[in-house]
Amino acid sequence: MTLDTVKRAQDTPEERQPYAELGMKTDEYERVREILGRRPTSSELAIYSVMWSEHCSYKSSKVHLRQFGTKAPASEALLVGMGENAGVVDVGDGWAATFKIESHNHPSYVEPHQGAATGVGGIVRDIMSMGARPIAVMDALRFGAADAHDTRRVLPGVVEGISHYGNCLGLPNIGGEVVFDPCYIGNPLVNALCVGLLRKDQIKLATAPGPGNKVVLFGALTGPDGIGGASVLASATFEDESQAKRPSVQVGDPFMEKLLIECCLELYQADVVVGIQDLGAAGVSCATTELAAKGTGGMDVRLDLVPLRDPSLRPEEILMSESQERMMAVVTPDDIDAFMAICARWDIPATVIGEVTDGGRLVMTWHGETIVDIPPGTAADEGPVYERPFHEPAGQAALNADGPSRLPRPEDLRATLLRLLGSPNLASKEWVTSQYDRYVRGNTVLAQPADAGVLRISEVMPGAEETTRGIALSTDGNGRYARLDPYAGAQLALAEAYRNVAVTGATPLAVTNCLNFGSPEDPEVMWQFAEATRGLADACKALGVPVTGGNVSFYNQTGSTAIHPTPVVGVLGVIDDVAKRVRSGFTAPDQKVLLLGETEEEFGGSEWAHVAHGHLGGLPPKADLEAERALALVLTEAASRGLLTGSHDLSDGGLAIALAESVIAQGVGATVTLPEDDAFVSLFSESSSRALVTVAPESFEAIAELCAANEVPCQCIGRTGGEALVVENVLEIPVAELRETHTATLPAIFG
Template sequence: MTTDNVKRAGETPDEAMPYAELGMKLDEYDKVKDILGRRPTSSELAIYSVMWSEHCSYKSSKVHLKQFATKAPASEALLVGMGENAGVVDIGDGWAATFKIESHNHPSYVEPHQGAATGVGGIVRDIMSMGARPIAVMDALRFGAADAKDTRRVLPGVVEGISHYGNCLGLPNIGGEVVFDPCYIGNPLVNALCVGLLRKDQIKLATAPGPGNKVVLFGASTGPDGIGGASVLASATFEDGSEAKRPAVQVGDPFMEKLLIECCLELYAADVVVGIQDLGAAGVSCATTELAAKGTGGMDVTLDLVPLRDPNLRPEEILMSESQERMMAVVRPSDIPAFMAICQKWDVPATVIGEVTDTGRLVMTWRGEVIVDIPPGTAADDGPVYQRPFHEPAGQQALNADTPDSLERPADLKQALLQLLGSPNVASKEWVTSQYDRYVRSNTVLAQPADAGVLRISEHMEGAVETKRGIALATDGNGRYTRLDPYTGAQLALAEAFRNVATTGAKPLAVTNCLNFGSPEDPEVMWQFAEATRGLADACRALGVPVTGGNVSFYNQTGSQAIHPTPVVGVLGVIDDVSKRIRSGFVAEGLKVLLLGETKEEFGGSEWAHVAHGHLGGLPPEADLEAEKQLAEVLVEAGRRGLVEGSHDLSDGGLAVALAEACLAQGVGATVTLGGDPFVDLFSESASRVLVAIRPEAFEELAALCGDHEVPCYGLGTTGGDALVVEGVLEIPVTELRQTHESTLPALFG
């Protein structure tokens, strides 16, 4: 005779449970016992262990992330903010865009191809769960030193995984970053962003209302892949032997995901979905607890009904499995036949596994036994919240005092530029991006190496109202800046993404972020995190853009060695008419070259100091957010008036690299004259600066516009010829620039 599992748990309070093996602390386990009034069953322990993991519960970051809401600027465009699967913003003409960025860092080190591929798959399902059609992806990548043996193992696999999954889905990859630094050895960062489109009155939410409504699991079957992925990989530091954790890495099937996308869109169009949640981290545990907690409070689930790839899986493994390409929907009983018919049409397996209740309990049975009986909100929302101690790192003041002022400056500025242009961080990323399809679906207007990706929106959805609107997206971050000053470094990450969107002529609307840091149990890391979130929240308020959601990735360290604090910020903007987008670089001969913004002597954390001297010290450039805001307003208005033919923001490597990249965009040279110290003018990394190329007759109108916004405007020279010429300083043929810029990554990885 079988024994009720929950009843037995109440009768055996002293039975040892493997909470520590599941990443749970003793005080957390004691809290679970207090909530339940007994010890948990093994299945309940599985649920709490993954739902209360750092990756799922944000237990160390919640107290700081609240600033994104309390300091949030007013925004009429924001339709759905933090707390849902992805944020949603109104982009006009009845359209809404939903976007989000998340990390898949640890899995991508353990198994680069599948770790990166399933990172793409997971963020795409977040967008699907909002009721949207995914229309594009981006990725922000960080690796160890480019010539390191482990980088040669990890990078090709990550790129191949992103390429395989995104290309199979038919989603253009329109931008992102690839950065190398020794601090990321053993802890690469793979941050994936997806954007989707939907009508603004068709938003779906992760909720389970209506007692009697059915709970349907649909998509791929459940297997042993990814078990413990959230708690084992993303919620602990890496130690020796981490590559042995391959079983905790999910395995992706992009062809099933493509069917799932089309199936979901038809289900939404048929209005047969009341609530929906994707199954990502924590799998069935997450989907059931979160849906129930946000609905009428209860759910009954028969776990035996979950379709399995491996019939030997135990209930705990089913609950913790992170098998990919799965969704959970809440459906009215009368709509079940239509729901199932649509799933069958798309060859997507679907099974009713439970029912919504109003009991306030999540109850699960397995082979006739009750194995779970918990208040779902205690797992989904009421996990531990830590006020982690934090203090400034012991060597922070010495680091800031070690300014680059004493570094030897180059006598030959031509060679200094070529050295930078061929360095791994500045060199062309075409070896990577050529593996991605940037133009599938034919709606890509701008893509890498442009400052931001731009997509037209009118042709993405059947029955779409004709519109000339488009959206622009950019991601940015600089770990060296944030290491020197976390508060300012986070602001500079937002400022650059904000500027890159504006450089296309699009108005920045909203922010998503992926905050990558070391262990929250290290007070020095928590100081970096606290300062970075404070800086980012303050910057969002100053620039008038709300945070719509994102991801925190802690434990990015090996032993006691943490990565540089690396907040990656994504910004979404809207452009009224994509035909008026500003193109990238010098697009024709005979244009006047202008520099908008002020140049100061700022070399702390610069690419020049890093490449030429291996130096990191001093302070990063100033983040002048009002100057950034005014510059963006100039660019957006100039784009609307058609005053600017081409543009390029100034960032890594300063004006020298920006000029070279602008020449390389269309193979058009330029001749410019500098007005100050050539080294400072060329290599300073002062923020809030953009190169623009305009028709000579547009100069007076653009100069007046800059004057209205108090944006400095300097005439540098003209475009034309087959070389970059800086009068009296250097002359480099465009062919030499191209050879230097494009040869580095193929030589390392090709």
């Protein structure tokens, strides 16, 4: 095979190039030719095709994502916002937290174990590249119907992959979600979140300033992993003709990643890194163009110096390889020996492959011949931007008109409660979460099944202050709500994650999101995306929590059938004293049970409509963000004053499920009287901005006053104690029966 050099490209302007096979449109290819003033070499084509893919360039979503910046609320806590590898938030006492959620949907469908495992590895490296020590992960998962044949292949593989990688790395998995819906069959969603800690004066950025500085590639060797994965796997469906070019799956090595984490932390501590970036999708292409574009503008790279696992790799393949566990750093010549010595100590291969220049060009050579010569910004930042057309889906109005009011209401509320409690979406996720290590590192204060994961900040980090603080994290999303109304659905996802953080006693500070949708080329899907981003941006503004980063996953569809629009939202909060965190559910007898918030008759998209009638129609519950903010204020204030002995948010399945889960949590029963006349509405409506709390009888006055001051409705509905959940005049279910129903479902399906 002849080497396609820049000179050859100039000499053979008419040579046909496989841009379409690489997922590039004709006008995009023409634009590359225009930028370069000649045809691209095959290596340049490789770079542009991956960098301009939907996955890397956000070309369809950019115009909508801008709202997260333009509508961002002022936040003193935000240290690094969107655009870097991950956002960074000030958590006090000199500490900062960095967190991000990212999708690994398509690879997890092709090879569930490796796909999910490398999803964890990828997000962990994003967190490392900010200068932080990764301290925990969580995963938001969505699968087809629980009893579907393919779900039995995908779910166990995904869970195994996550637990394998996370457990080997020694990172606790503190929460997340597992949701089943037939719309995700063939398109499972695997969204991985990682959170890290660092000193706030030690943030690292992806930049390559200073001509003469060395460019170092370190970590695993480069092999033919997931070649074309970024553009082919993530940017188009893998049916039909693309089946033939299905790229090899990436395989991760968590032990290498663990070494990389420790090696990076030592490099940061020795202060021998000017800029750093992880290698994810689009590997060397992405790292070199992005580092160069954000630095002094130029970089010379000798591609033949990249250490290879498979010596037969061509330069184009090296550029596109997605081999895992690799990082790229920019190091001054004075520090290079120290840098290499630290890598050697950790047994991490490290190679100088190039140098920063001020020429404004990214130049790559292969055994002395120039094969790439481009302005790096044109690949990294100035990719195509599409204002894709969108319109409301046909049938949306009919869907919204087909409300749940026509559905027959149940007579037997006891049976309804048990049926919901044992349905796959509401059943205990213990079967999944027990495969994850929740407590490794010893800083986990709360983890699944608590509303949010809570971690103590007690890292040993030189120069760091001791602190009593902790951080809380939750992810939420509801595809059915978003299908009915993407604007409200995205707001409800944020509201629930925000509420989940607040019920632990933490103050919500910042947001990350993973936006999972069908094809952006479908105007109806694009409408869902536009509405969801608009809703989320407005809600972030109303709640005062900025979006710090995240990712967009398009093309989650089979044929022309897209998944429900599924914005998954992660919220990070801070609690000043982790000892004051509020435990989940009913924790002691003889406590007053209070219901905070207003209950309306809201059943559109509810679990009851889904489980009892397989119905999806009407409108989702109202997203009342003012009420949500007031509720969070009450919860965090009450927690800091030590008033709360337990808490739980109300969401899917309404009060009935919240009561049942609260009782199951510690095996403490309760007797309650429903506040509304209609027991069914009281128990199963899914109105948002509500929570259950328990208080000692002597604290009741204080919390009632606090609620009144913040205009949060507060009703005492009963008392904890006994061995059963008793709803006066409605039902009585022993704790053991609730627990049995709750925990039996997933093991029965997955073994």
